[in-house]
Amino acid sequence: MPSRSILPGRSRLAAAGLAVTALTLAACGSGSSSGSASGGGGSYGFKQAKQSAGSGITVWIDADRSAAAAAYKAANPSDKVTVVTYDGSANGSGSFKTKMALYDRSGSGWPDVVFSSQNNDASWASQGNGGKQPYAAVLNQGLVPQGTISSFTQGSLDPCTVGGKVYCLRNDLAQVVLWYDKSLMTKFGYTVPTTWEEFQQLGAKVAKEHPGYIVGDVGDTWTPEIYMWGSQCQANQVTGARSVTVNTATPECQRAAALIDAGVANKSLSTTSVFTPEFVKQFSGKVLAMPGPAWFAGAIFNNPSSLNLPKGRLGVAPPPAWGSSAAVTGDVGGGTWFVSSHSKDLALASKFAQFVTTADAYQVEKAPGYPAYGPAAQKWLAKQESSGYYATDLSALTAAGKAIWSGWGSPAFSQEAVWAKVMSPIVTSGGSVASNLDKWGQAIKDQAKITGYDVK
Structure with missing residues (x-):
């Protein structure tokens, strides 16, 4: 550990x-x-x-x-x-x-x-x-x-x-990377995806060949910071002290929404919060992969109160890219x-x-x-690797730390609160994210205006 x-x-x-x-x-x-x-x-x-x-x-x-x-x-x-x-x-x-x-x-x-x-x-x-x-x-x-x-x-x-x-x-x-169970990947004969397209294909295979196993979770309020942010969705672009651009109709938003919808439909993406007893009971030993922030390692995988994944199984890969584009990632x-x-x-x-x-x-x-702080980060990584807990080196965390997309801003209002109010009920009920992008976008605009932003 x-x-x-x-x-x-x-x-x-x-x-x-x-x-x-x-x-x-x-x-x-x-x-x-x-x-x-x-x-x-x-x-x-x-x-x-x-x-x-x-x-x-x-x-x-x-x-x-x-x-x-x-x-x-x-x-x-x-x-x-x-x-x-x-x-x-x-x-x-x-x-x-x-x-x-x-x-x-x-x-x-x-x-x-x-x-x-x-x-x-x-x-x-x-x-x-x-x-x-x-x-x-x-x-x-x-x-x-x-x-x-x-x-x-x-x-x-x-x-x-x-x-x-x-x-x-x-x-x-809290850069997002792709955590995965190296032992399960080897056992099932799967390859760690390097693109979101491959990730979606993996989810479809898992749903068909190993039902009950998952490749990710969309049951928490930071879901947009993992999937939408990593897709460069222009839902939260702060352009000034009091100005923000919101456009959830872009192809970048649509592709991330379609990925979520596909995973929810075939049940390769869980809609249960990772911090609930229900998640632990249902998915202990059944998480093949999970896009998530750096802190997932200790809070989810190497946690006796959560998944408690044994030593030598947890691997980490860089965040997937979309197509041939350079990978970017979110920060949760x-x-x-x-x-x-x-x-x-x-x-x-x-x-x-x-x-x-x-x-x-x-x-x-x-x-x-x-x-x-960069110099401390490298020493911290070396210390984590020396523990012998991980199945891979942790260089993916360094790469992801430099790939956080700057187009997702930090306005005075909470994007997580907006998602929790408007989109979480849709996701957990099996509804379509893609069909409600306009609803999400309008909710962001409304909250931005209430907070005093000029919305474009």
């Missing part, structure tokens, strides 16, 4: 309220940064509060990031850092945004650093509402060294970037770290955010997910 499970960046452990822990009471210098943070000027690209180096910072994290805070404390025992545990905006709760709006109204109280499990928070945290200063500090104008920024996996900071400015650092990636989760533009100790806040996203002490040794 691997030394760490690969779990979703979006936390499934919601804290019941705010639990506060003082990591240390000692105050000291908080390290250096590459710009001046001593006054109220804007040397980092935003208006700064009067700086008080060594005054300490408050950090908000979800329960799953407690190891990150502990690793920082161990490496920097004299830094004054107070940790507050909250739900991390898990499952789209919006608690991060709601609480920052309250602090905006009172004019004080903002935490210096915040972890969020949602990748769309930069869409609002970078914008000032009602003339208020945006919560998120600009990071790529001196607050975080350019060398650090550029070392994140290509495209990984796209959800953090608005108008060319980077407002957060990614904790981990991953987390983000924000530094507050209101912080009175920007140097320490920046130091903390950089540590938890780049330092081996957390990202390699403790983090459960695939690090977004």
Whole structure:
């Protein structure tokens, strides 16, 4: 078994309220940064509060990031850092945004650093509402060294970037790959598909020759982030801070919808959520393949409470391509770290955010997910491979991390919530996704307009 499970960046452990822990009471210098943070000027690209180096910072994290805070404390025992545990905006709760709006109204109280499990928070945290200063500090104008920024996996900071400015650092990636049971593939005499067309053909063969086995699942709300995103469906293209393009009638959307419909019809694609006892009972030992994010390995396959696939059977392949086109893929989760533009100790806040996203002490040794920071990712992969759990090497994760399609944006509203409301009932009842693409598209447009987007 691997030394760490690969779990979703979006936390499934919601804290019941705010639990506060003082990591240390000692105050000291908080390290250096590459710009001046001593006054109220804007040397980092935003208006700064009067700086008080060594005054300490408050950090908000979800329960799953407690190891990150502990690793920082161990490496920097004299830094004054107070940790507050909250739900991390898990499952789209919006608690991060709601609480920052309250602090905006009172004019004080903002935490210096915040972890969020949602990748769309930069869409609002970078914008000032009602003339208020945006919560998120600009990071790529001196607050975080350019060398650090550029070392994140290509495209990984796209959800953090608005108008060319980077407002957060990614904790981990959730790139979609093709997981498969190598033992079953060999036993049945099947070849791992390299295209979606081959994937669909495999599903048809499995349905006919080995009924009851599956090649994927479409029973969760992130289904569009696997199949639609990987098909370059133009359902979610953010083109500006407040503009989005939605066109679900494109051939790219139609082909993904047809693939889902075919798999549901022949039952090679499950319509049951992977996080239900029903899924585990029905499909343990019967998952031949499954397109899914990096964290599926630990959360689904190598999990005693889920499929519990034995050592030496789980293989991973790059995401399938459509026809002869280069493969692209989706990104189902991953987390983000924000530094507050209101912080009175920007140097320490920046130091903390950089540590938890780049330092081996957390990202390699403790983090459960695939690090977004490139140098840490390679070391993390080597550690996972050394466990001996996997039937193949994990190079497909690296390839997929660089193939996330940038045309699927991170707007202020939740695409998963729209799919859950409009399309999930259709999928689970065996209805046609292809016949309801217009319904899905209209629902996205309606939600975008409600959220204040100009829809094209």
